[in-house]
Amino acid sequence: MTDSVIAITVVWGFIFIYALMGTMDFGAGFWSMVYINRDKTNATNIANTYLSPTWEVTNVFIVAIVVALFSFFPGATFTLGTVLLIPGSIILLLLALRSGFLVFANYTKGYRHQKALTYISGISGVLIPAFLICVLPISQGGFIDTIDGNQKLNLIKVFTSPNVYAFIGFAVSSSLFLSSLLLADYSKSSDELRAYDIYRRDALITGPLSLIMAALIMVTMRNEANWLFSNMMDFNWALFASVAMFVVAGVALIIPYKGQKGMPRLAVVAVLLQYFFASYAYGRGHLPYIVYPEVTIETGFTHPNAFRALFISYIVGFAILFPGFYYFWRLFMKQNKEYVKKKPY
Amino acid sequence: MDHLVTARSMFGMTMGVHIIFATLGVGIPLMILLAELLYQKTKDTDYELMAKRWTKAQAILLGVAIPTGTIAGVQLALLWPGFMEVVGKVMSLPFQIEIYAFFIEALFLSIYVYAADRISRKMRIISLILVALGALGSAVLITNVHAFEGTPAGFRIENGEIVDVDPWAAFFNPSFFVTAGHVAVSAYMTGAFIIASIAAYKMLRTRKKDPRLYKFHHKALMMGLVVGLIFSFLTALNGHESAQLLHEYQPEKLAAAEGLFETQSYAPLAIGGFTDRESQEVKWGIEIPWALSFLANDRFDTVVVGLNDFPEDYWPPLFVHTLFNAMVGIGSMLILLSMIGVVWYKFLKKKTFPKPLMWAFVLAGPLSMASIEFGWIFACTGRQPWVIYRIMRTSESVTTSANLGFLFTLFLLIYIVLMAAVALVLIYYFKRNPLSKELAAHAEQ
Ligand code: HDD
Ligand code: HEM
Ligand code: HEM
Numbered sequence: 001m002t003d004s005v006i007a008i009t010v011v012w013g014f015i016f017i018y019a020l021m022g023t024m025d026f027g028a029g030f031w032s033m034v035y036i037n038r039d040k041t042n043a044t045n046i047a048n049t050y051l052s053p054t055w056e057v058t059n060v061f062i063v064a065i066v067v068a069l070f071s072f073f074p075g076a077t078f079t080l081g082t083v084l085l086i087p088g089s090i091i092l093l094l095l096a097l098r099s100g101f102l103v104f105a106n107y108t109k110g111y112r113h114q115k116a117l118t119y120i121s122g123i124s125g126v127l128i129p130a131f132l133i134c135v136l137p138i139s140q141g142g143f144i145d146t147i148d149g150n151q152k153l154n155l156i157k158v159f160t161s162p163n164v165y166a167f168i169g170f171a172v173s174s175s176l177f178l179s180s181l182l183l184a185d186y187s188k189s190s191d192e193l194r195a196y197d198i199y200r201r202d203a204l205i206t207g208p209l210s211l212i213m214a215a216l217i218m219v220t221m222r223n224e225a226n227w228l229f230s231n232m233m234d235f236n237w238a239l240f241a242s243v244a245m246f247v248v249a250g251v252a253l254i255i256p257y258k259g260q261k262g263m264p265r266l267a268v269v270a271v272l273l274q275y276f277f278a279s280y281a282y283g284r285g286h287l288p289y290i291v292y293p294e295v296t297i298e299t300g301f302t303h304p305n306a307f308r309a310l311f312i313s314y315i316v317g318f319a320i321l322f323p324g325f326y327y328f329w330r331l332f333m334k335q336n337k338e339y340v341k342k343k344p345y
Numbered sequence: 346m347d348h349l350v351t352a353r354s355m356f357g358m359t360m361g362v363h364i365i366f367a368t369l370g371v372g373i374p375l376m377i378l379l380a381e382l383l384y385q386k387t388k389d390t391d392y393e394l395m396a397k398r399w400t401k402a403q404a405i406l407l408g409v410a411i412p413t414g415t416i417a418g419v420q421l422a423l424l425w426p427g428f429m430e431v432v433g434k435v436m437s438l439p440f441q442i443e444i445y446a447f448f449i450e451a452l453f454l455s456i457y458v459y460a461a462d463r464i465s466r467k468m469r470i471i472s473l474i475l476v477a478l479g480a481l482g483s484a485v486l487i488t489n490v491h492a493f494e495g496t497p498a499g500f501r502i503e504n505g506e507i508v509d510v511d512p513w514a515a516f517f518n519p520s521f522f523v524t525a526g527h528v529a530v531s532a533y534m535t536g537a538f539i540i541a542s543i544a545a546y547k548m549l550r551t552r553k554k555d556p557r558l559y560k561f562h563h564k565a566l567m568m569g570l571v572v573g574l575i576f577s578f579l580t581a582l583n584g585h586e587s588a589q590l591l592h593e594y595q596p597e598k599l600a601a602a603e604g605l606f607e608t609q610s611y612a613p614l615a616i617g618g619f620t621d622r623e624s625q626e627v628k629w630g631i632e633i634p635w636a637l638s639f640l641a642n643d644r645f646d647t648v649v650v651g652l653n654d655f656p657e658d659y660w661p662p663l664f665v666h667t668l669f670n671a672m673v674g675i676g677s678m679l680i681l682l683s684m685i686g687v688v689w690y691k692f693l694k695k696k697t698f699p700k701p702l703m704w705a706f707v708l709a710g711p712l713s714m715a716s717i718e719f720g721w722i723f724a725c726t727g728r729q730p731w732v733i734y735r736i737m738r739t740s741e742s743v744t745t746s747a748n749l750g751f752l753f754t755l756f757l758l759i760y761i762v763l764m765a766a767v768a769l770v771l772i773y774y775f776k777r778n779p780l781s782k783e784l785a786a787h788a789e790q
Contacts, residue, residue: 053455059411060447063418067440070422074433081426085746088423093759096412100763103408104770107401111773150745303434309512310441317445324452324475331460 003307004297007072008290010314012283014068018061020178020275022132023171025051025058026125027179029102033122035198036115043195046187047179048106053332055102062095071310075300076290083144083153083291084135091131098124126172133171136282137164140225141292151294163220170213174275177206181249181271185264186333193260200262204253207271211246214278227292231285238281245274349740351749352424355756357725361718362760363417366410368717371484371529372536373403374477379568381473385466391561394787395568398780399540402771404458409767416756427742428732434507435500436493436515443486450479484532485525489516491724492524496594497733520590527583531720534576535713538679541569542710545703547780558780566706567690573709574683581676585640592641595734596650598727601661602669603637604630605651612637612649617670620663625653627666661727668723675716679709 001009032047070077101121108114137143138158145152158164180202187195222229232239249270253262288296301307377396384392422429432440453475461469499515500507544566551558591599599605604620604627605612614637618630638647652660682705689695689702698706732739 053459056407056411056451056455057448059415060444060451063415063447064444066419066422067437067444070429070433071437071441072433074430074437077422077430077433078426081422081424081429082744082746085423085744085752086748088419089752089755092412092416092419093755095415096759096763099412099415100408100766103405104766107405107770107774110777152746302437303507303510305510306434306437306512309438313438313441317442321445321448321452324449328452328456331456331463 003304004072004301005287006311007068007301007307008287008297011065011068011072012279014061014065016276016279018058018065019279020272021054021058021061023129023175023178024182025055025179026098026129027175027177028183029098029125030122030176031179031183031199031202033118036118042192043183043187043198046183046190046192046195046199050183050186051102052106053328055099057328059095059099072302072307073290073295073297073300074302076295079144079151079291079295082151083138086153086155087131087134087138087158091128094124094128094131097121098128126175129171129175130168133167134158134164137161137167137225139286139289139291140221140228141289142224144291144294161220161224163217163224166213166216166220170210170217173206173210173213177203177210178271178275180206181253181264181268184253184262185268188260188264196264197261200253200264203267204250207246207250207253211243225292228285231287232281235281235284238277238284242274242277242281245270245277249274348747348749349743351753352743353739355749355753356420356424357722358753358756358760359413359417359420360721360725362764363410363413364717364721365714366406366413367484368532368535368714369406369539370403370410371480371532372534372539373399373406374473374480375533376536376540376568376572377403378470378473378477379572381470383568385470389564390787391564394561394780394783395565398775398783400458401774401778404454405767405771405774407454408770409763412763413760424744425732425742426744428737431500431507431733431737432490432493435510435512436490438512438516439486439489439493443483446479446482446486448479449475450483453479481529484528488525488528489518489521492520493518494732495524495598495724495728495734496520496590497736502736519594520587523583523586523590527580527587530576530579530583531713531717534573534580534679535710535717537569537573537576538683538713539569539710541566541573541683542707544569545706545709549700549703549707555781557784561780561784567687570683570686570706573679573713574687577676577680577683577713581680584673584676588640589642592647592649595728597652597655597659598661598665599641600650600652600655601663601665601727602723603649604663604666605637605649606653608648608651608654610638610646610648611635612641612647614640615666616674618666620666622663659730661729665723665727668719668726672716672719672723675712675719679713682706682709 028047028051032044032051035043035047038044069080098121101117101124105114105117105121108117138153140163143154143157143161145154180199184196184199184203187193187199218229218232221232249267252267252270253264255262257263286292288298290297290300302310377399380392380396380399384390384396453472456464457469457472457476464472493515496519497515498518499511499513501509544562547562548559548566551562588599588602591602601620603612604615604618606625611634613632613634615627615630615632618627620626621628635645637649638645641647641649685702686698686706689698728734730738730740732742
């Protein structure tokens with residue numbers, strides 16, 4: 001592996017982690033809004049107990065992506081920064097609304113407008129993945145005009161592209177799918193069986209939806225970014241593996257196990273693998289371009305001395321952080337039975 | 346508005362909002378930690394309750410601190426892509442390491458807030474220490490990027506190419522320690538005075554009504570004043586060093602800060618007033634002979650370079666003189682104020698403070714925060730026209746995208762909404778969970 005491939009792998013890794021954690025986070029916010037009036041099922045409570053301690057940690061990953069991008073690929077910064085000014089700003093505005101009101105809603109229990117706060121954060125939350133994912137089709141080329149040597153995003157083209165809409169549909173359905181699946185597992189391991197039934201049902205509805213959207217992405221990509229489509233077909237084994245994992249997850253949710261419906265833990269693992277394989281095919285197919293066809297991982301790469309220093313800092317940093325992550329996971333994900341029983345605050 | 350001016354205003358606005366919450370994010374965790382430690386030492390449950398209530402406030406503040414910080418980080422790349430390209434090649438280490446600091450802070454703050462009742466006392470203290478270290482780390486590291494902009498190091502530009510990159514030399518650039526130190530101690534000072542302000546205000550409100558509440562707030566006030574005294578003193582000491590650093594590395598910034606036009610030894614220090622470009626003097630100010638030379642390098646015969654020695658194109662905006670004076674003035678007054686407060690209580694053994702003094706305490710926190718804003722606007726605006734001193738102009742680094750005016754309006758609106766909401770939520774939360782109720786609940790345990 002060359003240095004630039006190592007670097008783009010790190011960036012890909014962050015994007016993958018954020019894609020999962022972020023969709024679960026935004027989706028959970030959405031479910032906590034949807035079930036706000038059903039006190040008996042505890043579904044909103046489950047979503048909130050998952051969200052409260054995690055959203056801050058999840059948010060750091062989006063910052064980590066931005067930092068990894070401009071520190072490993074400063075040559076891409078000018079193009080990305082210029083082109084993404086408008087979509088990036090929209091994402092930031094939504095993110096501000098969402099995070100702010102998530103916290104505000106949590107601390108205003110009993111306030112008559114508390115529901116309004118929850119709605120603001122829930123709705124802005126599902127819009128974020130919709131806008132975030134637009135970065136992918138934009139990076140596939142065809143949306144950037146160069147006028148007088150200045151690059152400019154052609155917004156009209158972006159919002160009339162079927163491929164962009166397929167991505168948006170995929171982002172929203174995936175958020176709902178991944179989060180309902182995770183919350184299903186989370187409620188089951190906390191013995192909240194009513195909430196489990198609800199989230200299991202939601203996952204069974206949104207799962208197939210997200211798969212259809214993924215297929216639509218491929219169909220529309222064939223017209224709009226044929227280079228990427230044919231590259232991805234070179235890794236079609238990964239795409240097949242991805243679909244296979246989806247089927248495993250589906251089966252795991254349906255078959256009875258120990259007198260109850262489904263094995264959500266197995267389904268979660270299978271779906272993580274499903275997204276892993278699909279992201280691998282997409283990422284490999286995208287190489288060597290960061291933004292097609294202007295910027296590649298070679299032309300954008302940082303100074304070798306900077307790369308070396310950064311790489312060492314990554315290894316040392318994550319070695320130090322790892323016990324922290326483990327401790328966090330154990331407190332909030334593993335020992336969640338006693339944790340969920342306690343009402344937050 | 347002009348494109349560049351809009352971009353600068355937009356970034357300045359974002360930072361001006363973020364810095365309020367970021368400063369509290371550094372300062373309040375230290376106060377929480379101190380309260381927890383005091384509780385361990387004295388077994389006085391009032392301190393435990395203080396830690397609890399301040400933690401709630403901090404958790405609410407986070408709702409704005411984190412999104413505005415995220416905006417700052419992304420906006421840096423969106424608005425100043427030319428600058429971030431250089432930073433990416435040369436100065437990315439602090440950003441990278443800052444991510445680890447963010448993680449530490451986020452992980453352990455969540456643990457402290459949401460798992461407090463499931464972890465041991467020792468683990469709570471450790472979590473708090475890690476939160477405080479994470480916050481301090483993020484402040485110090487990002488400030489390092491600011492330091493690098495003023496005293497760039499670790500690379501050369503040859504025919505437009507960046508060569509000889511040494512990321513660690515860039516990291517340990519000449520002003521790193523002094524600047525980062527100044528930001529750290531001024532944040533601790535501000536956190537302490539904000540606590541003191543609130544406590545003083547509550548004491549004015551509860552006086553006579555309830556001695557129990559009064560005593561509680563009195564303890565918080567004294568904590569704020571003692572910590573504030575220590576750190577305001579350190580801030581001034583360190584600020585003096587910052588000024589000497591300017592004398593050495595960015596003389597035109599010091600000249601603009603002091604409104605000095607002619608290069609001279611035995612230079613006078615102008616306090617207050619406004620710099621007038623036409624007559625080349627500070628109007629309405631008080632002059633202290635020789636003092637500026639002494640400040641700049643500890644000797645009265647130090648030659649201080651004036652603005653006229655630089656092309657006018659290099660001059661920072663002259664209003665920075667006023668900002669600089671306001672920062673230094675507030676800093677000096679707060680040292681005095683907290684000293685009076687501590688002497689009054691500890692050494693004169695008076696149980697109550699006179700009313701005017703109480704109102705002065707109420708003002709201490711807001712003034713300290715204003716000082717932070719003045720200091721930053723001075724530091725960033727005083728660097729103009731450079732984004733990297735003598736290497737890259739701000740105008741060369743700005744984005745080429747249009748439509749900034751519209752985005753500016755949107756961000757302005759969102760900041761107004763967030764600031765108003767956070768204020769209302771804080772008021773609502775503490776109205777619903779008043780101290781009297783929590784004290785009673787605490788007593789029953
Ligand atoms: C509570 C806030 C506060 C207080 C009371 C002071 N400062 Fe300050 N000052 C800051 C908060 C601050 C700051 C917000 O933290 C700055 C902005 C940029 C920086 O590095 O620190 C700053 C910058 C700053 C700079 C510019 C550094 C640069 O441009 O690189 C100088 C020369 C001083 N300060 C000097 C002083 C002196 C002599 C003070 C005497 C009491 C003082 N400051 C009090
Ligand atoms: C350590 C953190 C900071 C960094 C790295 C930083 C960096 C920058 C950069 C790159 C610019 C744009 C280019 C330029 O105008 O030179 C800028 C401008 C500006 N920043 Fe900072 N900044 C920091 C903190 C702050 C804070 C806390 C404030 C609070 C008020 C602030 C206020 C401003 C203002 C007002 C401008 C516009 C200056 C002008 O154009 O006159 N900055 N800063
Ligand atoms: C001297 C000025 C600054 C100080 C003291 C400071 C400090 C902090 C602190 C303490 C936090 C954590 C908030 C909390 O948990 O309470 C924070 C958040 C953040 N800051 Fe700043 N910051 C400064 C300037 C900047 C600048 C210039 C940037 C942009 C490059 C930035 C980027 C961020 C980001 C991205 C976050 C959110 C991190 C997350 O998602 O958890 N900060 N800052």
